Amino acid sequence: MDAEVLLLARSQFGLNIGFHILFPSLTIALAWILLYFRIRYARSGDAAWLATYKLWTKVFALSFAMGVVSGITMSFQFGTNWPGFMHKVGNIAGPLLAYEVLTAFFLEATFLGVMLFGMNRVPGWVHIFSSAMVAIGTTTSAFWILALSSWMQTPTGHVMDGGQIIAGDWLQVIFNPSFPYRMIHMLLASGLTAAFVVAGLSAWRLLRASEDVSARKTLRFSLVLAAVLAPLQIFVGDLHGLNTLEHQPAKIAAIEAIWKTQKGAPLVLFAVPDDDRRRNDFAIEIPKAASLILKHDGDAELKGIDAFAPDAPPVAPVFFAFRVMVGLGMLMLLLGWGGTWMTRGGALPPRWLLWVFAGSTFAGWIATLAGWLVTEIGRQPWLVTGILKTADAVGGPSGAQLGASLTGYIITYTVMLLAYMVVLTHLAGKGAHA
Numbered sequence: 001m002d003a004e005v006l007l008l009a010r011s012q013f014g015l016n017i018g019f020h021i022l023f024p025s026l027t028i029a030l031a032w033i034l035l036y037f038r039i040r041y042a043r044s045g046d047a048a049w050l051a052t053y054k055l056w057t058k059v060f061a062l063s064f065a066m067g068v069v070s071g072i073t074m075s076f077q078f079g080t081n082w083p084g085f086m087h088k089v090g091n092i093a094g095p096l097l098a099y100e101v102l103t104a105f106f107l108e109a110t111f112l113g114v115m116l117f118g119m120n121r122v123p124g125w126v127h128i129f130s131s132a133m134v135a136i137g138t139t140t141s142a143f144w145i146l147a148l149s150s151w152m153q154t155p156t157g158h159v160m161d162g163g164q165i166i167a168g169d170w171l172q173v174i175f176n177p178s179f180p181y182r183m184i185h186m187l188l189a190s191g192l193t194a195a196f197v198v199a200g201l202s203a204w205r206l207l208r209a210s211e212d213v214s215a216r217k218t219l220r221f222s223l224v225l226a227a228v229l230a231p232l233q234i235f236v237g238d239l240h241g242l243n244t245l246e247h248q249p250a251k252i253a254a255i256e257a258i259w260k261t262q263k264g265a266p267l268v269l270f271a272v273p274d275d276d277r278r279r280n281d282f283a284i285e286i287p288k289a290a291s292l293i294l295k296h297d298g299d300a301e302l303k304g305i306d307a308f309a310p311d312a313p314p315v316a317p318v319f320f321a322f323r324v325m326v327g328l329g330m331l332m333l334l335l336g337w338g339g340t341w342m343t344r345g346g347a348l349p350p351r352w353l354l355w356v357f358a359g360s361t362f363a364g365w366i367a368t369l370a371g372w373l374v375t376e377i378g379r380q381p382w383l384v385t386g387i388l389k390t391a392d393a394v395g396g397p398s399g400a401q402l403g404a405s406l407t408g409y410i411i412t413y414t415v416m417l418l419a420y421m422v423v424l425t426h427l428a429g430k431g432a433h434a
Helices: 003-044 047-080 083-117 124-153 170-174 179-208 213-247 249-255 289-295 315-342 351-359 363-377 399-430
Strands: 158-161 164-167 267-274 279-286 382-384
Touching: 003 047, 003 124, 003 179, 003 363, 003 399, 047 083, 047 179, 047 213, 047 399, 083 124, 083 158, 083 164, 083 170, 083 382, 124 170, 124 179, 124 382, 179 213, 179 315, 179 351, 179 363, 179 399, 213 249, 213 289, 213 315, 249 315, 267 289, 267 315, 315 351, 315 363
Parallel strands: none
Antiparallel strands: 158 164, 267 279
């Protein structure tokens, strides 16, 4: 396989799925937040909750549409750029993707129209029920997609049938060893992403109109939500890390930049990993801390990259992406707790803090993308761990064709993302009552 073709194919798919994941990571939790807003209005009759619900329904509809468009484009690449993937494991990947369409996408599509346009056309309970079905649909969609993604990381329940993989036990395929941790981790990530989008855009509105009642309500709500979810995410992330140590130790070696198998491995807080020389430059370490955190024994042995060569992932991108994710997680924890304290009793935060919240609007997106890079690059060179290597699945287009299409993707997605952000800030600036 031409290295250039492989790199371009991976870059194109990575760009596509990286762009796509932005929108489900927001809409999964935002759908539940909308349901909460709708119920609050139904119970209180407060016009501020109605205005809030209508504003954020527009944000949800726009984000949902962006996710659908980018998701359809991404699915075509399985056939055009990665024929080896569908040939080898299509008997597992195909049904899981089909289940997602049948049980989740159709559910969302059925009730989304009622949720968006039926508020004054159907009884209140029907409209609330439709909002609930959309929220359930977004979560069900995440269930099936993460089941497939997790199986590719930690495959179980499959058997060989000639040169193809088929499911021997669907329950084992779906509920593979990493799935529960990955599912909860993603749902919490979506909750934090949505919380900071709501907080950031509410703060943006309050910078223009500090008396906006709806914006004050949503700012307070989102900060409390972030304050609750951030520590839960840290706890679940730690459990996910221990699960990864058990089933994907090579990924942990890359995350911690452990080059040689050793006892009492240090925790590398910062370094510049050198993949060519297999060493860490400018390292800042805590002696024995990695062994203590991962195995609860300061003298425990941790496997290094040398134990997995030549099938070891690149260290530098995994190492840095993980620290970006963790750093943003700690920042969100700080902003959630600090913001909850500063807004107690309905108080308006000082303007400098509103600017901080506005600047953190898409912190959840960046953290999610960083976590995705850790997950996907950390399993390389495998596309399906122990079964199918990435280089063996790519095929079809030439390097020139991939380069041209990749350029088109970059231009198109840049324009779409900028337009999306402009519309979002415009809606937020006008406020809910507009």
